[in-house]
Amino acid sequence: MSSVDSFKLGVLMLNTHFPRLPGDIGNPDSLPCEVIIQRVDAARVDNIVSSSAPEDDLQQTLLQEADALQARGIDLLVTSCGFLSCMQENLASRYKVPVIASSLVLMPFLRTVYGPAEIGVLTFDSRKLTEQHFNGWFDERICIGGIERGQELHRVISQDETELDVVQAEKDVLMAVDELRERQPNMRVLVLECTNLSPYREAIKQHTGLTVYDLMTAIDWIKSAS
Structure with a gap:
């Protein structure tokens, strides 16, 4: 190396x-x-x-x-x-x-380090992320949420548009995180599956106080x- x-x-x-x-x-x-x-x-x-x-x-x-x-x-x-x-x-x-x-390759490490803690995964589309994507490391303490219900970011990426309302995109991401936390209030850490979510990592940390992992x-x- x-x-x-x-x-x-x-x-x-x-x-x-x-x-x-x-x-x-x-x-x-x-x-x-x-x-x-x-x-x-x-x-x-x-x-x-x-x-x-x-x-x-x-x-x-x-x-x-x-x-x-x-x-x-x-x-x-x-x-x-x-x-x-x-x-x-x-x-x-x-x-x-x-x-x-x-970033899902981090799951074995996170499960080992955080034990039985609830782990959240924020994905581009929660309707399509399945156990198969976890390479044998999916369990019932992993809670998946997605940005597909937002107004901006999911649409821009899906339709490959060339302009993005960054402010609205961040709102979409934080809304998706809030929805995920409502479903799993004991979540200790969050993994960002989608590489397009990494620009919002600091905003998520400030908004939630969660530890956030990504690619x-x-x-x-x-x-x-x-």
């Missing part, structure tokens, strides 16, 4: 055009290291955000694009969509560098240990 100063992050990214704010993995300025983004033309929100894994042909395309990233000497491979957690094992077994397909958390751990 290379030193932190020369750390090179590879991002396997969906073919999207909606705004990616600072903090989003799709924004190269979100991290103080070299970020190489490999856009996968065939991968879109509508064929990745699903209750099942991507079709085999699409998975093969994603793997080929990830091969291209590895060839560029990356130190860590991540994806831009937490629903690609289904590919964690295939990706991790294929490459010599560490792989974080989704950026996992990246920071790998980067600081390298």
Whole structure:
């Protein structure tokens, strides 16, 4: 592994055009290291955000694009969509560098550290996030909420619009968190499945007082240990 100063992050990214704010993995300025983004033309929100894994042909395309990233000497491979957690094992077994397909890979660590505590997961669409996305680490103490009932952020991402009302988007996110807490008032920690939610992490922490984990958390751990 290379030193932190020369750390090179590879991002396997969906073919999207909606705004990616600072903090989003799709924004190269979100991290103080070299970020190489490999856009996968065939991968879109509508064929990745699903209750099942991507079709085999699409998975093969994603793997080929990830091969291209590895060839560029990356130190860590991540994806831009937490629903690609289904590919964690295939990706991790294929490459010599560490792989974080989704923030959901943190679940074994969180369950070990927090014991039987209630863990919340905020996702892009709670209607489509299933046990399959947790790679065997889903349990009855995990409570899932989504932003699909909001006015702005879910629509902009779903329809791949090029403009975003950031203020309303934050309201959507905080509303979704409040709804999740109403359903699970004993929740101790929150995991952000969707990489597009990371720009709102600090707002969530200030609004709720919860400890919040996301893809950026996992990246920071790998980067600081390298």
